[in-house]
Amino acid sequence: NIGTDKIEKASFWEDLGDSLAVLDTPDWQPTAQMIRMMKAMWQDIPTVKKKLIINADNKLVQKYMSMYETDKNSEKINLFVSYIYEQALLLEWSEVESMSKFLSKANELMN
Numbered sequence: 001n002i003g004t005d006k007i008e009k010a011s012f013w014e015d016l017g018d019s020l021a022v023l024d025t026p027d028w029q030p031t032a033q034m035i036r037m038m039k040a041m042w043q044d045i046p047t048v049k050k051k052l053i054i055n056a057d058n059k060l061v062q063k064y065m066s067m068y069e070t071d072k073n074s075e076k077i078n079l080f081v082s083y084i085y086e087q088a089l090l091l092e093w094s095e096v097e098s099m100s101k102f103l104s105k106a107n108e109l110m111n
Helices: 034-038 058-068 073-093 097-108
Strands: 007-013 022-024 052-053
Touching: 022 073, 052 073, 058 073, 073 097
Parallel strands: 007 052
Antiparallel strands: 022 052
């Protein structure tokens, strides 16, 4: 699970192109680019809570939304949400905690 330590809020939005989801950094928090610069300068990195914006137009998102309606406790849905969060991290050029776990999630979701 993502947890409230990383995500301030999740919402659905339309017209995000091909992306499953994107991350939005509130104005008062450092952006992904600022965090990369801070890391390069060996500075302390603050905890950043972002908004996860999920693409309601995406067919894969719609599939999992339908699945959620029938089984709210599905482990596959939790896996999918975690996957789209990490994919959104990669889209903003941030790091995921474990690339091998990210790829494992992708493989599991394809089955």
